[in-house]
Amino acid sequence: EAQVTQNPRYLITVTGKKLTVTCSQNMNHEYMSWYRQDPGLGLRQIYYSMNVEVTDKGDVPEGYKVSRKEKRNFPLILESPSPNQTSLYFCASGDQGPYGYTFGSGTRLTVV
Amino acid sequence: AQSVTQLGSHVSVSEGALVLLRCNYSSSVPPYLFWYVQYPNQGLQLLLKYTSAATLVKGINGFEAEFKKSETSFHLTKPSAHMSDAAEYFCAVTRNTGGFKTIFGAGTRLFVKA
Numbered sequence: 001e002a003q004v005t006q007n008p009r010y011l012i013t014v015t016g017k018k019l020t021v022t023c024s025q026n027m028n029h030e031y032m033s034w035y036r037q038d039p040g041l042g043l044r045q046i047y048y049s050m051n052v053e054v055t056d057k058g059d060v061p062e063g064y065k066v067s068r069k070e071k072r073n074f075p076l077i078l079e080s081p082s083p084n085q086t087s088l089y090f091c092a093s094g095d096q097g098p099y100g101y102t103f104g105s106g107t108r109l110t111v112v
Numbered sequence: 113a114q115s116v117t118q119l120g121s122h123v124s125v126s127e128g129a130l131v132l133l134r135c136n137y138s139s140s141v142p143p144y145l146f147w148y149v150q151y152p153n154q155g156l157q158l159l160l161k162y163t164s165a166a167t168l169v170k171g172i173n174g175f176e177a178e179f180k181k182s183e184t185s186f187h188l189t190k191p192s193a194h195m196s197d198a199a200e201y202f203c204a205v206t207r208n209t210g211g212f213k214t215i216f217g218a219g220t221r222l223f224v225k226a
Contacts, residue, residue, distance in 0.1 A: 004155070035216075040121065042202060042218040043156075050211065090155055098144030098163050098206045101214075103155035 002027045006091050006104035013081055013111055021076045021107045023091030031094045032074040033058070033101070034066065036087040043090065049074055050096070081111040116205050118217035126225045131175075131190040133220050135203030138184060144206040145186040147177055150219075151199045159201070162186060173197070198224045 004025045013019055025032065033048035035058075045058030049068040063085055065077040074093075078085060088108050092101035119134040137143055144163050148156040160171025167179045173196075177188045186203060203217040 031212075040218055042116075043216040045214070092156075096212065098161070098208070098212060100146055100148075100158040100161050101156075103148075103157070105155045106153075 002102065004091055004093050004102050004104040006089075006107050009105065009107060011107060011109050013109070015082055015111055016080050019078050019081060019109075021078075021089060021091075021109070023074045023076065023104060024072050025074075025091075025093040025102070026072065027093060027102065028071065029093035029102075030071070030096050031101075032068065033092045034064070034074070034076045035090045035092065036060065037090060037106075038087055046076070046089075078109075081109075083111050085109065086111050116203050116215050116217035118201075118203050118220045120220055121218065122221045122223065124223040124225060125193045127195055128192050131188070131193045131197065131222065133188040133201050133203075133222065135177075135186045135188065135217060136184055137186065137203075137205045139205060139207055144208075144212075145177075145179060146204040146206065146214075147171065147175070147186075147188050148202045148204060148216075149173075149199050150202065156202060159188070193222075193224050195224050195226065198222055 007022045034046040035043040044060045047066040049055045091104040094101040115138045117136045146161045147159040149159045150156045160169045162179045170176045175190045200219045200221045202219045206214040
């Protein structure tokens with residue numbers, strides 16, 4: 001089944017404790033992206049990747065890191081999480097171009 | 113700068129009634145337009161897309177949207193609402209600016225009353 005898999009689905013952590021949210025896709029997509037979803041703000045792009053070893057900042061990159069060492073994986077790293085990073089996070093992947101994206105099921109992160 | 117405006121953060125309709133969710137965009141070049149649906153505790157799912165072919169686009173679950181360049185709109189409609197349509201709907205615009213950049217609207221939550 002074609003899908004984007006995120007883990008974990010839910011995570012509660014404390015301020016400053018490094019964490020990684022994993023994202024993997026099995027569709028051989030070149031493009032992958034991370035979004036955060038907050039009430040009333042829709043989805044805001046954090047980082048995206050056009051291909052292996054090619055990443056770039058989205059609209060809200062502060063406090064986040066990413067890497068793209070393999071085509072299928074695009075982990076999101078929070079080196080020192082803060083409470084304002086409490087949010088619902090989505091990974092998405094797609095072919096290059098205006099074809100739309102496939103989204104993961106989301107990771108609900110709470111930073112206390 | 114491109115932007116997407118969804119009019120109405122919440123829309124409530126009765127079962128069997130017309131569904132109309134509004135989306136307006138601003139873009140200096142012809143955009144690619146999308147509607148996504150998000151059911152509770154799930155990720156977004158592509159509902160339909162406009163990529164400069166027919167202006168009336170049909171999607172899944174009986175939804176359709178019409179691209180109106182003169183009004184810079186891409187409203188989503190469904191003739192008869194079903195309880196299972198209750199979800200959040202997002203309009204999105206993709207523009208090619210040397211790479212494809214997508215911006216999402218803030219979302220509209222659809223409630224369907226029995």
